[in-house]
Amino acid sequence: MPCNNMDDARRQALLSDLQAHADGPQQRCEIHERASGQALFSAFAAALLLFVGGWLVSLPSLIHMRSAQWLCWVPGALLLAAGLLLLACAEAFSRRNGRCVMVLSADSVQFANAREPTPWACFDGFEIDQRPLRMALVFSLMAGQRGQGLAPPCFKSLAAPDARPVAAGMRLRLWLFNPMLDGRRLDFEELAGLLDEYLQAAQARRTLGKLFPEVQRFSAVRHSTGQ
């Protein structure tokens, strides 16, 4: 019957399409964070603020000011506080520098603060948002899946590129300054392309396993024998 023929043709087309996508990247990728520039800049700005703040605080005694000393002390103290805050940020960023953000493998992604790798099949998509200072990365989890990430406290999230569950555990959110792969900075399009390849391949394998289980078993044998 023509209807059956068409169904067969569509089935074949879907099968070959899925198989083409299922052979995704197999290598292990480690994405590191580079925050040395941000740490240096924060340290420099902190030094400047501390210097100006210290100078303002000591000004009344330097010029033997009699009245209205608070006009120097209040802004001086504010600048000193801001400088100390920036110094803490600089320390956090220097700890953040060089940390591994994600380890991508064919089947799973391991976040920095996760006990075990999260299979790609848990995710149904991701978003990358390039902000002026940082890049936000949000993975959305499929229904029925839970993230393995741990929620870090506020300051710790500056010091380590940790993923944290948001929106009642439906999404995993992390942010980073400069994603580095093998010593090279990835811009957001490259990172999106890389993650997309892994995710698409895993999803194609999953669909293949659901719709064509016999074909998937065959390809698993082929992979294990190295052909």
Added chain:
Amino acid sequence: MSQPQSSNFSGEGTAYPRGAQRDAVIAELTQVIERVPEQMEFTNTKRYWVLGPVLTLGALGILWGGFSIGKTGLMICGGFLTLFFLLLTWQHRNAGREVFMRLTRRELQHSALSGPIDLTDVVDVFVKDEGLVTLQKLTLSETAVLPTHRPVSVLFGNQAMVLKKPRPHVRINSAGVASGGNKLAIDDLAALLTAYVQAALAQQQLDALQQHG
């Protein structure tokens, strides 16, 4: 953002799945329903409670400047701004503690609405950060029963408006949105609302399925 899903099993003469297929459908629907917690409570953020005193100090500075220079205009301006920011701070004294919105797997409750909104009536979710307040706009279907809203006399307070034109929709304004003490980003909030709408639709289909099984 949410796809308006047609309720597949609620029409007349629909073929209901049987046997193993029925179990698979129930399992999938349950997954979609259990994706979200049974109930979530939302408060606003402490944005104006923190910002209010700072702005009040600035306005007091203007007032003091007006007195020291001796300009009446600056004095009036400073006095007005001080009163305004003091009122703002006082009105937001409970910011981040009062629950103004509750989401369950079936409906949305808001403190300024006369009744809950059935989430299965929602056809579109739109969330926007408008700078001073966060806007959540839920477009409802034409057949939805609309509650009424009462005015909220708080500056940048937790307001809700039910409007019939151009399409029936609910606008919910608040000074940021937080849940369990954590601020929610607008795309997280949109994802949450969408997930709750999907959970409500799944619940509706599950009920229809169990009624006919």
